Amino acid sequence: MTKTLMLLRHAKSSWKDKHLKDFDRPLKKKGVEIAEFVGKILSHGEFLPDIVLSSPAKRAKDTVEIVNKYSDYKGSTEYYDNFYMGEPGDFIQALRDLPDDVNSVMVVGHNPGLEAFLQILAGNCNALSTGALARIELELTHWRDLNSSTVGKLSKFWDPDEMDLKEIEEEMAKDKKEKEVKEKKEKKEKKEKKEKKEKKNKK
Numbered sequence: 001m002t003k004t005l006m007l008l009r010h011a012k013s014s015w016k017d018k019h020l021k022d023f024d025r026p027l028k029k030k031g032v033e034i035a036e037f038v039g040k041i042l043s044h045g046e047f048l049p050d051i052v053l054s055s056p057a058k059r060a061k062d063t064v065e066i067v068n069k070y071s072d073y074k075g076s077t078e079y080y081d082n083f084y085m086g087e088p089g090d091f092i093q094a095l096r097d098l099p100d101d102v103n104s105v106m107v108v109g110h111n112p113g114l115e116a117f118l119q120i121l122a123g124n125c126n127a128l129s130t131g132a133l134a135r136i137e138l139e140l141t142h143w144r145d146l147n148s149s150t151v152g153k154l155s156k157f158w159d160p161d162e163m164d165l166k167e168i169e170e171e172m173a174k175d176k177k178e179k180e181v182k183e184k185k186e187k188k189e190k191k192e193k194k195e196k197k198e199k200k201n202k203k
Contacts, residue, residue, distance in 0.1 A: 001141040004104040005095070005152065006049060007118050008067070009111060011035040011131040013059035023084065027062045034131035034160045035063045039070025041158060047104075047135065051076050053094055054108035055083035063131075064108050083109045088117040088148065098143040122154040131160040 011031035027035065042048055048071055054064045056079040064077055082090045086109050095105065107114070115128040121136050128134065135156035140146060 001139075002103075003138045003140045003143065004049075005121070005136045005138055006047070006104070006106040007114055007128065007134045007136070008038065008063070008106055008108045009114055009128045009130055009132050010055070010057070010060040010063045010108060011038075011066075013130070023057050025057075025059050027059055027066075031059070031063070031131065032066060035066035036070045037160060038063075038131060038133055038158070039067040039073075041133070042067065042071040042073070045156075047156075048073050049075065049104040049106040050102045051078065051098070052106045052108065053078050053080060053083070053091075055079070055086065055110060056081060057084050057110070060084075060108050060110065067108075083107075086110065086113040088113060088120055091117050092146055092148065095146050096144050100142050102143070120148055121150060121152040123151070125154055126157060126159060129159055129161050133158045 010027075011034040012028050013025045013031055014028040015025065016028075017025075052064060052068070052073070052075065054060050054077060060083075061079070067073070068077065080086075080090070080094055083094075090113070091107055091109070095107075098105065107117075111128060118125060118128055118134050118136075121138070122134070125134075126132075133156075134154060136152040137155050138146070138150060138152040140150070
């Protein structure tokens with residue numbers, strides 16, 4: 001059986017207020033835009049997780065809230081204090097505690113720990129820049145079997161720094177419109193077929 005794990009590094013944060021503690025730094029405007037974009041990607045690709053596990057740091061929490069809003073995610077979000085300075089072992093332990101009916105999880109955290117976790121699972125891969133999202137398929141039946149030797153397959157990788165966000169959003173909007181037109185057409189055909197059948201039965 002396959003489990004899906006998504007690793008999302010928090011979006012770009014602001015260093016404007018020098019008096020703020022690192023834990024309390026908010027997202028900058030660009031970070032908000034990227035978080036919105038990630039939410040739309042999850043919704044468009046129907047990649048919504050069963051549960052979200054996140055660092056409680058403000059920049060991570062803000063990222064999660066925006067992603068959840070723009071993906072229309074209605075599931076559970078849990079915050080883990082040790083994800084703030086999280087190492088791969090911290091993420092593994094939290095995931096190992098998940099029930100088996102959870103098939104898809106999104107972990108939101110920080111570098112260098114999150115990137116190190118990605119490299120353990122998926123091997124040599126691109127850097128996990130701010131706002132980057134990796135989707136990994138794991139051959140697991142039970143989360144408790146996850147460990148530092150588990151090898152996964154990187155099935156998707158989105159790096160906002162390497163993407164034309166406006167162009168992709170336009171494509172997603174076009175796809176959504178085409179899907180709605182198709183669904184409307186299929187619904188109409190189904191209705192007509194039903195009415196035709198009912199009319200035939202009355203004869």
